[in-house]
Amino acid sequence: AGDPEGNIIILPPYGTLPWGCMASREGVIVSVEKIVPTEFIMRYSQFVLIPGYFVKAICEIPFGAHPHGMNNLGMEDFISYEQDYEFIEDFQKATHNEKTHEDWIREWILQCDNQRDYLKKLGYKRLLFLKGKAHKDSWQDELRDFEDKIPNSSCNNIEMMIVLAARMIKERVIKKGYEVILSGAGSANLAAWLGYYLLKDSGYHVNLAAEMGFLGYAPRPVDPFIFSFKHLPSCKMLTDVLNILGIFVGGKNNRAIGVLGAGQIDMYGNINSTRLQNGILLTGSGGSNDTASSAKEIMVVMEQSDKRLVKRVSYITSPGHRVKTLVTDMGIFEKLENGKELILTHYFPFHKDIYSTQDAIEKIKTKCGWPLKISSNLLKVDPPSEKESYILRLFDPKRFYLGAL
Numbered sequence: 455a456g457d458p459e460g461n462i463i464i465l466p467p468y469g470t471l472p473w474g475c476m477a478s479r480e481g482v483i484v485s486v487e488k489i490v491p492t493e494f495i496m497r498y499s500q501f502v503l504i505p506g507y508f509v510k511a512i513c514e515i516p517f518g519a520h521p522h523g524m525n526n527l528g529m530e531d532f533i534s535y536e537q538d539y540e541f542i543e544d545f546q547k548a549t550h551n552e553k554t555h556e557d558w559i560r561e562w563i564l565q566c567d568n569q570r571d572y573l574k575k576l577g578y579k580r581l582l583f584l585k586g587k588a589h590k591d592s593w594q595d596e597l598r599d600f601e602d603k604i605p606n607s608s609c610n611n612i613e614m615m616i617v618l619a620a621r622m623i624k625e626r627v628i629k630k631g632y633e634v635i636l637s638g639a640g641s642a643n644l645a646a647w648l649g650y651y652l653l654k655d656s657g658y659h660v661n662l663a664a665e666m667g668f669l670g671y672a673p674r675p676v677d678p679f680i681f682s683f684k685h686l687p688s689c690k691m692l693t694d695v696l697n698i699l700g701i702f703v704g705g706k707n708n709r710a711i712g713v714l715g716a717g718q719i720d721m722y723g724n725i726n727s728t729r730l731q732n733g734i735l736l737t738g739s740g741g742s743n744d745t746a747s748s749a750k751e752i753m754v755v756m757e758q759s760d761k762r763l764v765k766r767v768s769y770i771t772s773p774g775h776r777v778k779t780l781v782t783d784m785g786i787f788e789k790l791e792n793g794k795e796l797i798l799t800h801y802f803p804f805h806k807d808i809y810s811t812q813d814a815i816e817k818i819k820t821k822c823g824w825p826l827k828i829s830s831n832l833l834k835v836d837p838p839s840e841k842e843s844y845i846l847r848l849f850d851p852k853r854f855y856l857g858a859l
Contacts, residue, residue, distance in 0.1 A: 455494065455532065456486040460509030463501045465525060466692035467667025472504050481510030485518045487533055498529055515569050517581060523588060525683045527692070536587035536683060590687040596676040600851040605859060609838050611783040612757065612857045614802055616645045616846060617838040619713070619755045619781040623649030626711055626751060626779070627660055634710035636663040636703050636745055640855050642715045642755040643680045647673040648846050663702060663710070665741040667693045675848040678855055699741050704748035712745035712752045718767050719754055721795050721824040723774025726767035739771050746772035758782035764823040784818050790829065799829040
């Protein structure tokens with residue numbers, strides 16, 4: 455919200471904060487859900503992050519964050535709405551070829567003359583649905599819809615990877631006394647969430663952190679998105695990127711373990727998530743470099759292939775000196791006794807055509823791009839328990855990250 459003077463309310467978590475706005479030479483143009491009286495601004499002055507004199511113009515754009523959401527924590531008498539995942543999925547599908555991409559742009563951008571046209575196209579029922587999903591307890595209704603539909607079948611390789619990573623997180627937190635777990639998106643995030651509950655079941659308290667400003671939250675089921683608003687009511691602190699990455703994970707006295715994904719990783723733990731040798735661009739660093747450079751310890755969770763586990767990465771997005779563990783869908787690699795190279799310490803006996811330890815080693819070798827070193831005490835891991843599988847599948851019932859069974 456903002457008032458006619460341009461004073462702007464931004465609710466936490468604050469992400470990167472409005473430093474860019476304040477660096478603007480001529481002022482900024484801000485879109486808000488609603489232009490409110492200055493009296494409203496005064497009532498919620500603790501949430502004003504941009505003073506009016508930085509603002510050149512203010513535009514009232516209802517549902518302006520769509521397809522992303524808008525939370526109203528701390529200002530409950532104001533509008534809130536959930537992320538529109540269906541809309542985002544439709545857009546992603548449309549980008550798979552040039553024609554459908556152009557059709558999507560024409561339908562949702564070029565043929566909408568203004569925000570009113572856009573909202574009319576979305577439809578009243580859809581907007582009302584998104585507002586309802588933003589309620590702090592909406593996850594409970596969604597859980598009731600899914601909990602009886604969770605499959606009870608054996609885990610696939612991705613699920614086994616995530617469960618084993620969660621067990622390793624639990625082991626490292628207990629051994630080293632870490633107080634904070636910060637994770638990247640996707641499989642790494644699900645491993646951190648499951649690890650949190652495994653630790654909780656064992657009587658250990660740890661703070662989950664997400665770089666946009668979440669700290670001390672209990673992950674809710676049904677929605678695997680790391681920044682889902684469903685987690686906000688359970689946060690013990692809502693802050694910003696600077697505090698999360700700069701202090702709680704990156705400060706000199708941090709007690710944090712980072713759990714990250716990677717495009718590629720080499721035998722020394724260096725991570726490449728920026729670009730391949732052929733020039734293809736990857737997702738980029740995000741907060742990975744901050745985390746890998748500063749947290750006490752790093753664990754990497756990723757699917758294994760000889761194109762992803764390489765002898766030397768061609769581009770270092772995040773340095774590997776703090777990477778102690780790599781968990782793949784085939785095994786666990788660790789740096790032992792302060793060693794510099796990742797060594798195979800555990801293997802998964804769950805792949806097709808693997809009947810013995812030697813079969814497993816040979817299979818892992820074919821999908822490892824560096825000369826594989828094997829621990830003298832190589833262990834076979836136990837399969838996921840029913841409880842581990844069930845909790846994991848509750849996090850991602852639509853299997854966005856877990857994949858097909």
